[in-house]
Amino acid sequence: MPLPDSNPNVWRHQAGGGAVSLFGLPFFLVGVGVIVLTFIPQEVRGGDHLPLYFGIPFGAIFAAVGGAILFGRMELIIDRASGTVIKNWKLLSKNLYEQRRELKEFSRIRLNSEIRRSKNSSYTVYPVRLEGDGTDPFSISEGRAKNKARSQAESLATFLSFSIHDELSGSVRVRDxxxxxxxxxxxFQSGSETNPIPYPPARMKSRVDYDGNSLQVQVPPPGFNAGFLVAFVAIAFFELIFIFSFAIPFFSNFEADSPALIFIIIFGFFFLGIPTLILLALLGNTFLAAQSVSVSNQTLSVAKGWPLRKTATLPGNQIEEFVIASKSKTQGKRKSIITIGAGQEIQAVSDEATLSFGAGLSDEELAYLHALAKGILVS
Structure with a gap:
């Protein structure tokens, strides 16, 4: 989020420092400790000899990573009066690198989601960027919290009087x-929103109770789809390989009173227990997780989940967007496996939260339910 500034022509954003910097402290101390141990004579500290060619590079890597997190700072300053956009990378208060652009290069703000992958995991970030015609975009932030990115983009758009080209729904929506x-x-009352209500589809999976003033919808579980089959087969195949290639040969020669039993149990939990839990969650979310939706002109409530059912509510006068969008991308491998194969859903967005429902329904049914619910919320 932007920091308050006494100058109304300045928009300021900082990253680094505070509680986040403490995360780098253990890495920094380990790195410095290894380097120091390398130079202490073996007869003084005892133990095995720590060669310089290992201790110094190993310690330097940890110290550098930890030091960057502990002492690194980034500051972004947008000044309307001078027409500049300046991003500084600092080591505490000392400038290391500066990136400077002219504000007149840009005419809009881009907000979207991107999946970042590493060797062992994947996660979603929500970049906020300044864009212009014929110029390179300028990154404002790439946070992992969707609502914070949205709030930051709105704050910057208000400050600069720029439109937001919002791609979080899966298509570009230009927000003034x-x-x-x-x-x-x-x-809706000012005429900037409309709400044509389509004819109901010939076949509907959901049960609808609509009287013009309120709407109750029961959405069944998504049911079988190709994404579910791929995830189910992949997890089951992994478990079968582990059982027949490792577990059965190992336990056939394993003594029950062995002191290593506790380690075997822990090992088995990670390679059998966790995949089994993921498999159960996949089955539950596909075949058992129904949704209940209640809409009035005061509130929107959505109850869903399996095995624990949770209800979330948004006040109607706080809902700023109500759209049909691509299903929200989840963070981490486990959740992305559980929701694989999902397509469109209805999303209600406020400054504080996002509620969604309708995943697994056809496009025609989503459009019909969206129009009914929106008609009540704007009344």
Missing amino acids: SVTLDQSIREK
């Missing part, structure tokens, strides 16, 4: 800076 903080009811 003047109406960013208006509820969908206010937008």
